[in-house]
Amino acid sequence: MSTPNKTDKITQGLRLVSYCPVCEIRSKSMHARTLAAQGETKLMHIQCHKCQNAFLTFVLVSQVGASSVGVLTDLGYEDVVRFRSNQNVSVNDVINIHEQLAQGLFQVPFERNKKTSVKAPIKRTTKKRGK
Structure with a gap:
């Protein structure tokens, strides 16, 4: 069993990021940019040119x-x-926010609206008069 060379591995990686699961198109025109790389792993931001959806992907x-x-x-x-x-x-940070929420520091007063009843419009039908 032979191991794939470096070019084959790069091609496999590019093939993975060239498919959009939202619009189900396989395109070489996906806009992929590397955010970080460590060893054989890359964090990439990929945007589909067709549907404009974006993905954060570990490859x-x-x-x-x-x-x-x-x-x-x-x-x-x-x-x-x-x-x-x-x-x-x-x-x-989480504890501080929890304490502030418990003290009511983030409460925003809301006025309660009186329930207003809305009547459905009356549907009037006209009868055709015979000759």
């Missing part, structure tokens, strides 16, 4: 073959780059 190309896992997103490439550079949410 692994190894000696065994290529595989990918992706998620549909409404984030553009620039959004993902910006969010990746932000700090992580810590446990203390």
Whole structure:
């Protein structure tokens, strides 16, 4: 059993990211950009030119073959780059928000609208008069 060479592995990886599961088109014109790479794994932002949906996808190309896992997103490439550079949410951040919610600091007063009844329009029929 022969192992695929580097060019074959890259081709397999590109084949995985050239299919849009939303509009079910296989296209070489998918716009794929690498966000991060570590070893044989890449995090990619892929956008379909036909339906304009975007995906965040992990692509692994190894000696065994290529595989990918992706998620549909409404984030553009620039959004993902910006969010990746932000700090992580810590446990203390979650506790602080929980305490503020418990104290009612985020409550917004809502006026309760009186229920108004709406009557259905009366359907009037006209009868044809005979000759």
